[in-house]
Amino acid sequence: MIPVRCFSCGKVISNYWDEYKRRVGDGEDAAAVLDDLGITRYCCRRMILSHVELVDVLSPYQ
Amino acid sequence: MEVDILELSDRSAKFVLSKVSTSFANGIRRAMIADVPTLAIEYVNLYDNTSVLYDEQLALRLSLIPIVTDAETYVPQAECDVCGGEGCPACEVSLTLSAEGPGTVYSRDLISSDPKIQPADPTIPIVELKKGQKLVLEAVAHMGYGRDSVKWQAGVACGYKNVPVINIQNCDACGHCAAECPKGIIRFEESGAKVSEEDILKCSLCRLCEQVCDIHAIKVDFDENAFVFTMESDGSYTARDLAINAANVIKGKAEEILSILDQF
Numbered sequence A: 001m002i003p004v005r006c007f008s009c010g011k012v013i014s015n016y017w018d019e020y021k022r023r024v025g026d027g028e029d030a031a032a033v034l035d036d037l038g039i040t041r042y043c044c045r046r047m048i049l050s051h052v053e054l055v056d057v058l059s060p061y062q
Numbered sequence B: 001m002e003v004d005i006l007e008l009s010d011r012s013a014k015f016v017l018s019k020v021s022t023s024f025a026n027g028i029r030r031a032m033i034a035d036v037p038t039l040a041i042e043y044v045n046l047y048d049n050t051s052v053l054y055d056e057q058l059a060l061r062l063s064l065i066p067i068v069t070d071a072e073t074y075v076p077q078a079e080c081d082v083c084g085g086e087g088c089p090a091c092e093v094s095l096t097l098s099a100e101g102p103g104t105v106y107s108r109d110l111i112s113s114d115p116k117i118q119p120a121d122p123t124i125p126i127v128e129l130k131k132g133q134k135l136v137l138e139a140v141a142h143m144g145y146g147r148d149s150v151k152w153q154a155g156v157a158c159g160y161k162n163v164p165v166i167n168i169q170n171c172d173a174c175g176h177c178a179a180e181c182p183k184g185i186i187r188f189e190e191s192g193a194k195v196s197e198e199d200i201l202k203c204s205l206c207r208l209c210e211q212v213c214d215i216h217a218i219k220v221d222f223d224e225n226a227f228v229f230t231m232e233s234d235g236s237y238t239a240r241d242l243a244i245n246a247a248n249v250i251k252g253k254a255e256e257i258l259s260i261l262d263q264f
Ligand code: SF4
Pocket: B166, B180, B181, B182, B183, B184, B185, B186, B202, B203, B204, B205, B206, B207, B208, B209, B210, B220
């Protein structure tokens, strides 16, 4: 799961993940989406850019 | 003290604070980060958790969700006179959550016992549940201080810089400084280099322009008693309330010192 807040500055960024994933999946440019969502600092941007979703990988091994 | 607001929205603010000392400006900054109490989830009773996350991870995620705080109704638990720090309706609020997969559990699924107290953002994902996975819990939120844990930190990215002062004298209009400035704020006119009133606040005081000027015509300095402040709130308070609360915290501390001194 995407971390709730940015590790560095503490801004809540997880609530943008769904929209980011959808819009980038639709072919929009990641940088433009982040600008549009108001994620301006690079500490917050890397949280979303570098996130890998692992729930689907882990869920069969309960 | 003078305050000149440049930008103000619900969650963020930018203003010029002038005619104050550096220590006062820093006091405000620190109070916004560490000394304005907010509500955050402190312990969780888990009745059922078959999700992919461990109980501890789940509790961590819950604790980081900012909660809209009503500082008039609730008091920090350590200072609660009613219960002496044990936990009572004056200092804590309970939120319940019960969900079954498939689907993602969001912060809006938390049901608060006090309708005024709600997560600040409704769409924070807590955990994704697969078919048949279940989550039933009760979370208890306290008032606490940012100095004890980030989850109680209301101010995000609060900072300031001195107001820049740029003096240009005997300029020979060579244009080197305008080309060097990373902020692109030095304009170039026939009479020489110029920086406009509003652009000057964007200057980062990097002094690259000074270094490239062969005849030392440009001097970058700053006003020691004026600050450009930027601040953001995590949503527990509006940016305006956060700044006001921070100032009140400092006032309260100053009054406390006075009353201690009076006893001697
Ligand atoms: S100090 Fe840096 S930012 Fe400021 S005017 Fe000079 S080059 Fe530009």
